[in-house]
Amino acid sequence: MGEIxxxxxxxxxxxxxxxxxxxxxxxxxxxxxxxxxxLAMLCSTGRKILISDIADALNCTEKDVCRGIKYWIKExxxxxxxxxxxxxxxxxxxxxxxxxxxxxxxxxxxxxKFESESKKSSKESLKEVKAEVSEAQESTDTLRAPRKKQPxxxxxxxxxxxxxxxxxxxxxxxxxxxxxxxxELNSLIYIKDQLGFSFDLCEYLLEYCAGIKKTSxxxxxKVAKNxxxxxxxxxxxAEEYTDRFLTLYTKILKTLGITNRISPAPVEKQFINTWxxxxxxxxxxxxxxxxxxxxxxxxxxxxxYVNGILQSWHKSDVHSIADITALDEKHAMKKxxxxxxxxxxxxxxxxxKAIENMYLMKGSNK
Numbered sequence: 001m002g003e004i005x006x007x008x009x010x011x012x013x014x015x016x017x018x019x020x021x022x023x024x025x026x027x028x029x030x031x032x033x034x035x036x037x038x039l040a041m042l043c044s045t046g047r048k049i050l051i052s053d054i055a056d057a058l059n060c061t062e063k064d065v066c067r068g069i070k071y072w073i074k075e076x077x078x079x080x081x082x083x084x085x086x087x088x089x090x091x092x093x094x095x096x097x098x099x100x101x102x103x104x105x106x107x108x109x110x111x112x113k114f115e116s117e118s119k120k121s122s123k124e125s126l127k128e129v130k131a132e133v134s135e136a137q138e139s140t141d142t143l144r145a146p147r148k149k150q151p152x153x154x155x156x157x158x159x160x161x162x163x164x165x166x167x168x169x170x171x172x173x174x175x176x177x178x179x180x181x182x183x184e185l186n187s188l189i190y191i192k193d194q195l196g197f198s199f200d201l202c203e204y205l206l207e208y209c210a211g212i213k214k215t216s217x218x219x220x221x222k223v224a225k226n227x228x229x230x231x232x233x234x235x236x237x238a239e240e241y242t243d244r245f246l247t248l249y250t251k252i253l254k255t256l257g258i259t260n261r262i263s264p265a266p267v268e269k270q271f272i273n274t275w276x277x278x279x280x281x282x283x284x285x286x287x288x289x290x291x292x293x294x295x296x297x298x299x300x301x302x303x304x305y306v307n308g309i310l311q312s313w314h315k316s317d318v319h320s321i322a323d324i325t326a327l328d329e330k331h332a333m334k335k336x337x338x339x340x341x342x343x344x345x346x347x348x349x350x351x352x353k354a355i356e357n358m359y360l361m362k363g364s365n366k
Contacts, residue, residue: 035068
C-alpha cells in the first residue's frame with residue numbers, strides 16, 4: 001500500500017497538537033490523557049461546563065478531575081483563570097512547547113469558563129484545585145527531568161557506534177534477557193545522554209530493576225527520572241537511596257496494608273521526608289507508629305493519622321522505642337489515677353458541681 005491521506009466527511013472534530021501526542025501524551029497516564037482530550041473538545045465548542053459534569057462524562061470522581069488538572073498544570077499544558085475575588089473561573093489550554101524549539105506549535109489559546117456558582121460540589125472541587133495548584137507552585141523549584149528528545153536516525157547510528165553505549169546495550173539485553181526494541185534503545189540513550197547518567201549508574205539502574213523483576217523500560221525510565229529529580233548522580237548515592245528509602249517505603253506500605261502499589265504517592269513521600277529528615281526518626285519508630293495506626297484504625301490507617309502519632313512523639317522528644325514505652329507507662333499511670341466514671345473535661349466537672357450544690361441546698365432546708 002502506498003501513502004494515504006486521512007480526511008473527515010464533515011466538521012465537528014477537535015485538532016490536537018502533534019507536540020502533545022509526541023512529547024506530552026507519552027509520559028501521562030491514560031486518565032490524564034482522556035481529561036486533556038475532553039478539555040480540548042470543550043475548548044473547540046466553547047461550551048460552559050462544571051467539574052462535576054466533566055467527572056460524569058469521563059466516568060470518574062471530581063477528585064480524579066482535580067488530580068488531572070493539577071498534573072497538566074505541572075506539565076505547563078494548561079493554566080487557571082481567576083476573577084477579581086481570586087476565584088477560579090476557567091481553564092486555559094496553553095501553547096505547548098517541544099524540547100526542540102524548531103518544532104514549536106502555534107496552538108490557539110481559548111478560555112473555558114465554568115458556572116462555578118451553580119453547584120456547591122463544583123465550587124468545592126474548584127477550591128481543591130486551587131489548593132493543589134498552590135502546592136504545585138510551591139514545588140516548582142525542584143529539579144525536573146528533561147523531556148525526552150527523539151534522536152534522529154543519524155544520531156542513533158552515531159551513538160550506537162560509541163563503545164560505552166554499545167557496552168550499555170549489551171548490559172541491558174543481559175539484564176532484560178531479550179534484544180532491545182528501538183523504543184527501548186531510545187529510552188536507554190535518553191537516560192545516558194539527556195539525564196547524564198554515568199555508565200556505572202546506568203549499570204546499577206539496570207541491576208536494581210532486574211533485581212525487583214521490573215524490566216519494562218517504561219518502569220526503568222521512571223526510576224531513572226526519579227533518581228535524577230532526587231539529585232542522585234552516582235552509584236553510591238543510588239545504593240544508599242534504594243537501601244534506605246525504597247526499603248522504608250515498602251515497609252510502610254506493607255504495614256499499612258497497602259498492597260496495590262510499590263511506591264508512595266508524592267504527598268505521602270512528603271510525610272515520610274518529614275518523619276526522616278525533620279523529626280529524625282529511625283525506621284523502627286516509623287514502623288511502630290504504622291503498627292499502632294493499623295491497630296487503632298484497621299480500616300482507615302491513613303498517612304495523616306500516622307503523622308499525628310509521630311508528630312505527638314516528636315513534641316514529646318521521643319528518640320527511641322524506650323522513650324515510647326516510657327510515654328505509654330506515663331499515660332497508663334495517669335489513666336489509673338483517674339477515678340472510674342470521672343472525666344476530666346469541663347462538662348463532667350460542671351455536673352459534679354451541680355450535684356454538690358443540690359445536696360448543699362437539701363441540707364440547708366432541713
